[in-house]
Every structure is written in C-alpha cells, then in structure tokens.
Amino acid sequence: MVSFFKLFLDPILVVACLYALSVPFQIATDGHELLLAAFAFLLTALLLDGVFLFVPGYSRPLLGVGRFSLEWLAVVVSLTLLGRLSGFDDYFYPPFILTWFVVAPVSLLVTHAMFRWLVLRPDGDKRADAKKVIIIGANQPGLVLAKNMQEHPFLKMDFVGFFDDRTEDRLPNVQKGKLLGGLKEVNSYVKAHNIQQIYISLPMTAQPRVVDLLEQLQDSTVSIYFVPDLFVFDLINARFDNVAGVPVVAICESPFLGMNGVVKRITDIILSLFILSLIWPILLAVAIAVKITSKGPVFFKQRRYGEDGQSVLVYKFRSMKVMEDGDKVTQATRNDSRLTPIGGFIRKTSLDELPQFINVLEGKMSIVGPRPHANAHNEQYRQLIRGYMIRHKVRPGITGWAQVNGYRGETDTLEKMQRRVEYDLDYLRNWSVWLDVKIIWQTATMMFRDRNAF
Template sequence: MLADRFREFSNAAPFISFFKLFIDPVLVVVTLYLLSIPFDVAMDGYEFILGALAFLLTALLLDGMFLFIPGYSRSWQGLGRFIVEWLGVVIGLVLIGRVSGFVNYYHPPFVITWFIVAPIVLIGVHVAIRVYVLRVDSGENAEHSKVIVVGVNQPSQLLVKNINEEPFLKMDFIGYFDDRAISRLPKSASEHLIGGLDILPQFVKKNGIKKIFISLPMSSQPRVLDLIDELKDSTASIYFIPDLFVFDLINARFDNVAGMPIVAICESPFMGLNGVVKRISDIVLSVLILMIIWPILLCVAIAVKSTSAGPVFFKQRRYGENGDSVLVYKFRSMTVMEDGDKVVQATKNDQRITAVGGFLRKTSLDELPQFINVLQGKMSIVGPRPHANAHNEQYRKLIKGYMIRHKVKPGITGWAQVNGFRGETDTLDKMQNRIKYDLDYLRNWSVWLDLKIIVLTVAVVLRDRNAY
C-alpha cells in the first residue's frame, strides 16, 4: 500500500537502511564470535564461512525495521515477521550447510545456541535504539513544534495520523485550514477545522506555529503561491505536500536529476540497491534449488524425449525487462512449438498435450528449466509471469497499464499465480485480475514478499486445478 510505504520511509528511512545493510548483519556475526569463546570454538576456516554466509543472508532477508516503523512497535505483527525472517536465515544456512557438506564440521550446541541468542540480541538492540535514541526528548517536558495543515485530503489526513501516532516526531497537530464548508469535509477532519485561509497568516503569528504543511490540489497553484507570499511574514517552516494519490503510482519516490528535484510516478522497484538485493537473492536461491533438483531435471528430460518426438526443451520468445525480447526455456509438454504471431493457450483436455505433458504442466515441472534463465539474468524467481509475445500485443490494447508489468524481469512464479490466477486466462476478466496482482507486487515488493510467494507457490502447485 502506498500509505504504508509513505509512512515507513518518511519516519524511519535512515535507520532502516543503516540497520538493514550494516548493523544487523554485524551484530549477528559479533554474536557468533562472542559465543565461540565459552564454547572454545576457533573462529577460522568453516566458522569464518558460516559468519560470511550469515552476514549475507541477514542483509538479504531481515528488514531491519520492525521496531522503527510506526505501528509495528504497538503490535506483535512486526515481532512475528522478524521471527519468521530469522527462521528464513536459519533455514538458508542449514540448506547451504547440508548441500555443501559444511554442516558436518560445526559443533551443534554452539550453532544451535547462536541460532537462539542472535535474534534476542537483535531485538534487544532494536528496543534500546527505539527507547533511548528515537524517543529522546519526547517526554512531557520536551519541546514540541506546533503544526497546522492547510487543505483536507487523503495525503494531509495521512500526515496528521502519523504525527498523532508518533511522539518522537515531536510535533503537536493544532488543526486544519480549509475554505470549504464543514459539510463538505470528512467528519474526522471537520472536528479539527480552525477556519479558512483568510485567517491563516494572523493565526500563525499569534499562536507560535512552527510548521505549516500545505496540501492543496495542483490545480490551485495561484492560490498556493499567494498563500506562501503571505506566510513569508512569519518564521514558520513551510512544506508542500504534492497530491500524488491522483496518479496510479508504481514505486513512487522523490529523486533528482542534475540537481533538479523530480517525483517518480511509475518506476521499477529494483532501482539501485534494491536491484542488487534482488539479483543476489535470485542467484543464491536458484543455485541452491538447481543443486537440489538436478536429478528431477534429468528424469523429466528422459521422460520427455522417450514419450514423444521432438526436442526436450521448448524455447519461446517472451517480453523481458523493459519489453526486451528474451528466450524462455521450458520442458516441452506439447506436440507443437508455437512461437509466432498467434499462440493458442492450452485448455482442458487439449489434444496437443503429450503423454507426460499434462503431468508436467499440472505440477509445473515444465517450468524448472527457467532457473537457468534466472542465472542468465533474463528472469527472476519471483515476478510477473511472462506471456507469449502474441498475447502481450493482444492484451496491451485491452488492459490499461498492462505493459507496466514489463518494467521488471519476468518470474517463474508470481503474486498473481499464488492468488488463484494460474493457468488459462480464457476471459478478459481473468487477465485483468492477473495484471492487477502483478502491479500490486511492483508497488509492494520486498525480499519478505518474494519468500512468501515461493512458499505459497509450493502449496498452490499441490492443490491447484487451473493448470492444463
């Protein structure tokens, strides 16, 4: 949700980045080192490898924010999410240890104790930072800034809600100013309405207002400029809240180009550091998965080749990142190799499906070669599922925002697939719903969401009947 993202990053972005990328991973490794002393374990060789892997997985999987984001600190949601993420780190380390054989070189009591103590240390440090740093000067005697908001709309109400819920912002919301009649305002806002814009400048001077947030629509530009001119006769800080909610936002953020401030309305969520995190997680997970499933790949290849004429792999051109054409690999499950201007989707009891093709499609085993596409950098493990190029050209004319899903790499599985939109899309409504979930994934991406989708995919494949 955009509101949640605005809330998270406006209040805690510097702390989140610092803890996620550095402090949390370092604390995990330091805890490992300190525990090695009572257990008399030398921190070299395999222990050094364990520390390096722990640092990497902690940086990838832990959000480092569960006590910094407003709302999390007042519920068990953030703590529960943190525990699940730490379990992801533990499971990742165990899987790597078993596949590589490293697990046989570690002292079990030492490692198990570390698995338990490390999250306790992280929680303790997060709580200490929250209590003793973020909330410093937020007590009864702390000096708070008086704040007023000009204009009643969705962004301004969200801002006021955040101010009221977060004492460490050290702001006291005084009220709204709006020229509209009370009957035209939401009831929750009308109760705090002070008056119209005509009395605003004098109110600011007489009441010691320190901060003014202007949240008027873009169509009111002359009115805003006149108001700012009048407010310059005060020492109050003035801020403008652009009404970005008028747009269908994808990864909305503020940026600058050559020193010029800009607002990103529609952008890939994998810009900068997020792109690095996404790529590293794709490489690590796909290598682990391929090391585990290679016997299955071999058996499926033999079954495909021995039961029907034709190649083992089916290669089809699909739209990749930024609409570039990529070759996507699948185990061949049909007697045809359609890759032209017209591609007919598989249907129930489709006569083109081979003897083993139905089973492969039902269990999604035909998709396994796409982990090779992931290593090539052409696909991601999680992302919008790639459609045949012919289908892209058809639906981009029928569904608004269809091509936005191609701002990222296509995925082996996706948010739409685990929400019931896997398999045949024989109606426009089904495809519209699939695109809706694809765009929702772009708005809300996180490593946690990727892991959730991977886990849900296993359950969907076992029970879903929509794949033919």
C-alpha cells in the same frame, strides 16, 4: 539514528556475538571465522530490517517479534545451506554455532527493546519537543499524512488540524474539530498558536492560492513543506531522486534498483541453485517421459518479453504437439487436443515450468515476478489494458502474485487478464523479500489443487 540502527547495528551485533562466543568456546579467530562473520554481516543486513520497531508495527511489538523470528530463521537457514553446500561448516564446532544462533537473536531483541524504550518511547501529545503541525488541504495525500503523524508518535509531530476553503459538510473524512478554517486564516493562526511546520497539500491547479499563501507567511519562521499530489498517478515505486543536481520525482520505476536489485538477484541465485540441486532427478524423469511419449524436442522455447520489454527465450518442458512462437499463439484450454499424453499432467502440476530455473540463473527471469506471456498476447493486450506494459519493467517470474490469487492458466476474457495485471502491479508496488517467500510457499502448496491449471 534510526537509519543507522536499521542498516548497521543489527549486523554489527550479530558479528560481535560471534567473536564474543569464540572466547569461551576457544575458537581460533582465523580466516574461516572472518569469512563466516562476513557472510553473517551481509545476510543480516539483507534479511533483517528492524522495521517492527518503527512503522507500522510500533504499537504492536509482539507481531514485530514474530516477523523478526522469521527473518532470523531465514538468516540461519541461508548460513546453514551455504555451509553444507560448500563444506564450510566442517571448520566449526557445532555447539559453538548453535549457541551463536540462539545468543545473537536474544541480544538483538534486548537491544531493540532498549532502543524502543530509550529513543522511541512516546509520551503523548504533551511532549515538550513535539512540533506543532498544520496541513493546508484536506485531500487524499493530506489525510494520509495526518493519519501517519497521529499513528506514529515517535515522529514528534503534534498534528493540530487542517485548513481548507471547503466546509465540513464537503469534507466527510476529516475528524470533527480538525478543520480549523480557510486559507485566509492561516497566517493569523500560525502566529497566534506558535505553529512550527506547515505542509501544503493542494493540487497543482491551486498555484495562485499557494503563491498568495507563501507571501503571507514570509514574515514568520514557520517551516513550509509541499506535498505533491502523486495519488492522481498510478504509482510504481514512487520516490524522490536527484539527477545531475536537479531534484526529480519518480512516478513509475522498477522496485529493483540499488540494494533492492542486489537482494532480489542474490535471492534468485541462491534459491534457484538450491532448488535445482533438489529437483534434478525430477527434471531428468520428466525429460525422459516427454521424449518417449511424443515426437519432438524435450524443451519448448518461446520468445517472451523480459525486463524492460526485451525479448528473451523462456524454457519449458514440451507439453503440446505444436511449437507456436509467432504472431498468433493460441492459449491452452481445458482438454486441449494439442496436449501430448503427459502434457496435461505436467502442466497441471507445473512440472513443465521447472526448466525456467535455468532462465533464472541466466538472469532472464526471476523466481517471483509477473508471469511472461507470449509476445503475440503482449501486443494484443497492451492496446486493451491500461498499464499493461508496466509489468515488463522487471524480470518475469516462474510464479507470481496473480497466480497464487487464482489467476493462473487460461485468460479467456479481457476481465481475467485485467485482474492478472492488477495483481502484477500490486506486487511491484509492495515488493519485499517476505512477499516473495509468501508467494513461493503458496505456489508450492497449490501445485496439486489448482483447478485453473490444465
């Protein structure tokens, strides 16, 4: 029910409001309205996720309403831009559209509130339908699982406690009174206290103990689950999958698979077209300035690692007198003698990066992602920094999480490059449309005050 609500009910309600309002406004239900409804359904499905109803903002609905408002604003802005650029908005009565923009989110909020009250209302630990749960193994995944069960009462799980062969003094992170005993006591406790679910969170090295425990529990009806200790890996988009009927666990994978990839690509195309339509006079002015202030081509093309490590040509306005693209590439430094008369200015203001929006339209880059380095630098740092090549599982970006956190410009020490890679991997672990929007906004506000750009 929750999955259906998040995926389909919001778009259906938005479209239903559109058609309901067409009656009092006497709007003909023709092909134009059908096309508008299709766009509205798609954008609502992509941009509204209803997550504030569920996790982790369930206990703080006001923060969820704020996020919802930003999401709906993104839907409105996207529809408005599509209408203006295509001339499609000329077919609709403006008061009708404005009323719909107001009524639809109010209807969604009312429906969300009703769903929250009727379906997700927690009744505390005394709920009769809550399943009693114990966790075998008070390690990191077990602790995280217990914390989530306790913070999300709508899961209807009554976490009773841990079983672990270690004593309390060796388990400082376990809540007092939540260590119920050792593994030999599990079977008797399950029968005496009507435990309904067991989650085994033991390392793979504990296989003999796990097998012995399963044999003891064979004469009970308790449901048993195994929690793999994935925290020992440097996880990127960890998830369960199925390959030819065989269950597998993804430990390191691109976050832009399936619908996420569609959302990312559509967002890139729409934003890059919109931005190029606004900045083309700046592109023309910079191109002329580059041409008349120094000899050489307007554009500098350099091979970089693209998605999956494939080589791509990245475009920039030429800011230097040299065109390095070989086995040895020297990074730009402060007061670099190779800079053209306007090179320092266009680099500091990021104007030299603007042609990369063409790379985005070509599908070689994304607006937000790990910044591409020269191939020579990739070959150097992949030998020195653990996980360096993971950042190349996705398209490189014009801007990125590392850049807005102060790691833009010259990386003259190994530590600086390590920190940049850490931020890139953090971006891959936590990607969302709203993280992209945040990065774009921070990039725009820091363009003229970044001391690391030269």
